[in-house]
Amino acid sequence: MTQLERTTSSNWALAIVQALELEGLVGKDLFATLGMNHELLADPDARIPQDQMTRLWELAVQLSNNPAIGLNMARVIRPAHFNVVGFALLSSTNLREGLARLVRYQRIIGEASDMSLLQSPDSYTMELHIHGDTVPAPRQSHDAAMAYMIAFFRWMTGEQIVPLQVSLAYPQPADISSYEALFQCPLVFGASIYSMSFAREVMDAKLASGNTTLAQMHDQFAGDYLARFEQTRVTHQARQVLCRLLPQGEPKRQSVASALSMSTRTLQRRLQEENTSFQHLMDETRRELAMQLLRQRRLTLLEVAYLLGFADPSNFFRAFKRWFGMPPGQYREQHLESKMPNLNDTGDPD
Structure with missing residues (x-):
């Protein structure tokens, strides 16, 4: 069955x-090398396939020899980069409200992003996962999103906001000075997920730009955009929900439908309209995540199986052999360990 491409x-x-x-790179040249249409950047309504953006990052790392190039996003702050979401953030009462809007409308910016906001007694934590379509999303795309977010928060408040902690899901590079200079907080490399935590008092402080009337207006604009955009994008919404639920065990159709505020019958109908089914989507999501998780060498095969929602690891091994024609251990060895070092994985040779 044909899957819809995630877009940015x-x-x-x-x-x-x-x-x-x-x-020092030239955008037009990068686009030309990859066969991408540079003119799309001038069209605010255009969307670019996620896999093309992944290849753009990979080419930029190769040419610049800078695996931390994603952190440059902190230097190009403009509300319009977030589409209508940027202006909704600016009119929010506080950073917590703004971050909640970013989570709510994240798909306007990029469908590949799966973002959540977690609360604790003393802090708020933003968790981020960017998914690829046929190729895994590179670490630079995660770096870029987190760098832009902290810089945008500092720009909004006029304060040097410092996170409590930043966690990055790849091994520590040899040189972390650019990360230390940007985030100015404890850094955790090799984490299980990308995340950034903030003190409650920082997130709850009132913003000078806050305006309830404007916020409601921008919510309407963003909601209308998202409603139009999502009319044929239930596949992507369901896939993002599956990605969140799989580490807790195999998700039930009812759980996914409830997360999308629809009945199981409606979910099935909408998926059929997009030429897929719940079971096929589950299988494809697991297959895609398996490729990404196996890139993380610190995870054992049993851990990968459980993160994919398999209660019995033998079911994972059978499914993987059906997907790729070989066991996951052999796949990892052939597709990862036998290759030259990949800057998108570690930033440094193994």
């Missing part, structure tokens, strides 16, 4: 190009 807003793609050009 041209506004966000433009920010990425501007960040890459700070490294």
